[in-house]
Amino acid sequence: MTGLCSRRTLLTIAGAAAVSSxxxxxxxxxxxxxxxxxxxxxxxxxxxxxxAERCFVxxxxxxxxxxxxxxxxxxxxxxxxxxxxxxxxxxxxxxxxPFLKQVTFIWHPxxxxxxxxxxxxxxxxxxxxxxxxxxxxxAHFHDKDFRGLDVRNVELPFDARKKVWDYSKAxxxxxxxxxxxxxxxxxxxxxxPVPQVTTEEFAKLSGLKPE
Numbered sequence: 001m002t003g004l005c006s007r008r009t010l011l012t013i014a015g016a017a018a019v020s021s022x023x024x025x026x027x028x029x030x031x032x033x034x035x036x037x038x039x040x041x042x043x044x045x046x047x048x049x050x051x052a053e054r055c056f057v058x059x060x061x062x063x064x065x066x067x068x069x070x071x072x073x074x075x076x077x078x079x080x081x082x083x084x085x086x087x088x089x090x091x092x093x094x095x096x097x098p099f100l101k102q103v104t105f106i107w108h109p110x111x112x113x114x115x116x117x118x119x120x121x122x123x124x125x126x127x128x129x130x131x132x133x134x135x136x137x138x139a140h141f142h143d144k145d146f147r148g149l150d151v152r153n154v155e156l157p158f159d160a161r162k163k164v165w166d167y168s169k170a171x172x173x174x175x176x177x178x179x180x181x182x183x184x185x186x187x188x189x190x191x192x193p194v195p196q197v198t199t200e201e202f203a204k205l206s207g208l209k210p211e
Contacts, residue, residue: 003138006182045195052191055079055174056183062166065108066130068100077104078194080182083170084120085113088196089193090141098210103184108170110178119151121167122160124202138182194208 059065060077069075082089085199096105109121120137127133137148145151171181182194184206192205199210 019204028171041179046193047177049175050193052183052193055176056173056191058170058173059106059167059183061106061206062108062170063125063163065106065132065167066124067137068105068107068131072104074187075104076187076208077100077185078105078182078196079106079108079185081108081110081167081176081179082192083110083112083115083117083179084124084137086179087141089180090138092146093138094198096202098199099202099206100211101206102208103206108167108171109164110170110171110179111164117152118161118164119156120149120154121164123151123154125163126157126160138141148201152199 056079059081065079080092082092093107096103099105109117109124111117111121124130124133124137133149138145140150141148180196180197184192184194186192186206194202194205197205202208203210
């Protein structure tokens, strides 16, 4: 047993010495062993395997979300996946506002960015007036103390928290990757992907004029 322990000790010392020698050699050459920076190819704006109809239908089946212009019938509908912690989702709402009188927009909170996403999404879904709570979140998004609805000491219904994950799973099953992302269902039954778009880009996608 003593001999075995001695051999292990010697191997450990020898390994440490070898590492030290390599490190010293790099230092002498003026080099440091930094990990190579990884680069990734750009992803397409719309994933090649994204299923627009499936995304729309599964979000619809998962629940109501936060609906704008609910009383409009037989008009175009857009269902959007958004994360409450996403600044581009706030930007997207502003870009789509000029179409609120023509399109029914339904926002489905998903959890992508951090733990607050689930809780803030649940706060919107559990509110008596979801639209008002959504707009309250938007208004406080740039607060210095906390981004959006302050849910740090709020007990939220489990069903509402689960609903956020239902939307998240529906979005992923359709091969959605990033938010904001939505699907436009046209009046003639077509399903058109709506990635992050400007007001002008949405006008081209929908054939509508901003008001």
